[in-house]
Amino acid sequence: MDYDLGPDAEALRTKLRALIAAHIPDDFLGACTDDPEDLALTERFCKTLAADNLLALAWPEEFGGGGGDVWQQTVVREEMWAHHEPRGPQYMGINWVGPAIMRHGSDVQRGKHLPPIADGEVIWCQGFSEPEAGSDLASMRTQATVDGDGWVINGQKVWTSYALMAQWCVLAACTDPTASASRRITLFLLPMDRAGVTTRGIPSMLGPHHLNELFLDNVRVGPDDVLGQVGGGWRVIKDALAYERVGIARYARCDSLLARLRESLGDEWDRLPGGLRSRWVRAMIDVRVARLLAYTAVAQQESGQPDDATASIARIATTRTDQSVAELLMEAVGPDGLEGDRHAVLHGAVDDHWRYAQAATVASGTIEVQRMLVARSVLGGR
Numbered sequence: 272m273d274y275d276l277g278p279d280a281e282a283l284r285t286k287l288r289a290l291i292a293a294h295i296p297d298d299f300l301g302a303c304t305d306d307p308e309d310l311a312l313t314e315r316f317c318k319t320l321a322a323d324n325l326l327a328l329a330w331p332e333e334f335g336g337g338g339g340d341v342w343q344q345t346v347v348r349e350e351m352w353a354h355h356e357p358r359g360p361q362y363m364g365i366n367w368v369g370p371a372i373m374r375h376g377s378d379v380q381r382g383k384h385l386p387p388i389a390d391g392e393v394i395w396c397q398g399f400s401e402p403e404a405g406s407d408l409a410s411m412r413t414q415a416t417v418d419g420d421g422w423v424i425n426g427q428k429v430w431t432s433y434a435l436m437a438q439w440c441v442l443a444a445c446t447d448p449t450a451s452a453s454r455r456i457t458l459f460l461l462p463m464d465r466a467g468v469t470t471r472g473i474p475s476m477l478g479p480h481h482l483n484e485l486f487l488d489n490v491r492v493g494p495d496d497v498l499g500q501v502g503g504g505w506r507v508i509k510d511a512l513a514y515e516r517v518g519i520a521r522y523a524r525c526d527s528l529l530a531r532l533r534e535s536l537g538d539e540w541d542r543l544p545g546g547l548r549s550r551w552v553r554a555m556i557d558v559r560v561a562r563l564l565a566y567t568a569v570a571q572q573e574s575g576q577p578d579d580a581t582a583s584i585a586r587i588a589t590t591r592t593d594q595s596v597a598e599l600l601m602e603a604v605g606p607d608g609l610e611g612d613r614h615a616v617l618h619g620a621v622d623d624h625w626r627y628a629q630a631a632t633v634a635s636g637t638i639e640v641q642r643m644l645v646a647r648s649v650l651g652g653r
């Protein structure tokens with residue numbers, strides 16, 4: 272397999288690496304830290320990328336994008352994830368919120384929401400999961416009850432990433448509990464400052480500002496807030512999740528961390544147990560397999576025929592690699608990697624990677640559910 276995407280892609284990588292080197296400190300570990308400067312840094316960096324048309328590189332120019340292709344966007348996401356995602360929570364806007372609005376939104380919604388995402392001015396969050404409905408979203412209890420020409424929403428969401436930082440939410444609610452599972456849910460584009468929306472952080476090992484609960488208490492929404500069709504939310508969610516699963520290029524971070532580990536150990540490398548060095552080689556192969564599977568899904572996106580199962584296969588490979596690389600790194604650096612701050616080995620990157628990797632096979636749909644999705648696609652059945 273030739274992973275070379277051509278000279279233009281290499282030039283783009285070089286440009287992105289130079290921008291990252293100029294704007295992002297070596298010890299940056301993402302936006303969800305106790306230091307508010309980390310989030311501010313990501314916001315400034317998104318504007319820097321946007322000024323060069325690099326943030327929404329693959330979006331059509333009419334929506335504020337760079338008019339590029341999905342392979343260029345793949346290069347952007349790989350370089351970003353390899354460097355601890357300096358776009359911060361805004362990667363979600365580029366990765367799936369914008370594309371979902373492009374495909375399912377009205378002209379007014381496209382005009383209103385896409386340019387601010389492409390300009391790096393807005394953070395979105397995803398309000399799908401609930402305390403009793405994660406894998407099985409059809410059983411969600413958040414209810415949108417008809418009121419005049421709009422709805423009143425009541426309910427609760429959970430595990431909502433970046434909700435305290437976000438200005439907007441793609442919110443899923445049940446508009447018809449009597450309808451079939453695939454016709455029950457409607458998606459709403461909801462401003463986080465609308466009356467009745469309350470957000471509460473959930474402290475976790477992913478960092479202080481990552482996960483949140485979202486409470487909806489008599490929140491009013493109108494027909495203009497609906498994304499896609501009333502009752503058509505399931506289709507949009509499936510589509511969005513497929514984009515989300517391919518867009519989180521954590522295999523690129525694994526690649527970079529494995530290389531940094533080898534470099535940082537210097538002569539110590541030869542003193543590592545042979546079994547550990549063999550696992551390092553195996554992990555490098557896993558990274559390449561994950562990259563190849565992601566490229567298969569990207570090729571489908573390019574052809575306009577994205578397939579859920581292909582996206583799930585890519586996600587399964589990436590998250591399994593994430594976890595095996597996390598264990599390997601931790602064993603190789605030992606307790607020195609566990610400080611959880613920027614003075615630890617590789618500036619705390621091993622510790623940071625390990626903590627996130629534990630949740631990787633749950634976020635964006637559990638690995639068990641994705642395996643079932645793949646099995647159904649291969650074997651058929653419900």
Ligand SMILES: Cc1cc2nc3c(=O)[nH]c(=O)nc-3n(C[C@H](O)[C@H](O)[C@H](O)COP(=O)(O)OP(=O)(O)OC[C@H]3O[C@@H](n4cnc5c(N)ncnc54)[C@H](O)[C@@H]3O)c2cc1C
Pocket residue numbers: 396397398399400401402403404405406407429430431432433477630631633634635636637638639640643
């Ligand atoms: C880091 C992180 C970030 C997240 N961010 C967001 C976010 O921004 N927005 C959002 O809406 N959600 C978010 N989530 C929630 C995530 O999507 C859910 O946790 C996930 O879909 C699983 O749902 P659940 O937690 O309710 O577990 P459950 O669905 O209750 O699953 C529990 C266990 O049962 C298994 N299981 C469930 N159903 C089946 C089945 N039919 N067959 C076999 N096994 C099954 C699962 O695989 C799992 O092991 C996030 C989660 C994490 C960890």
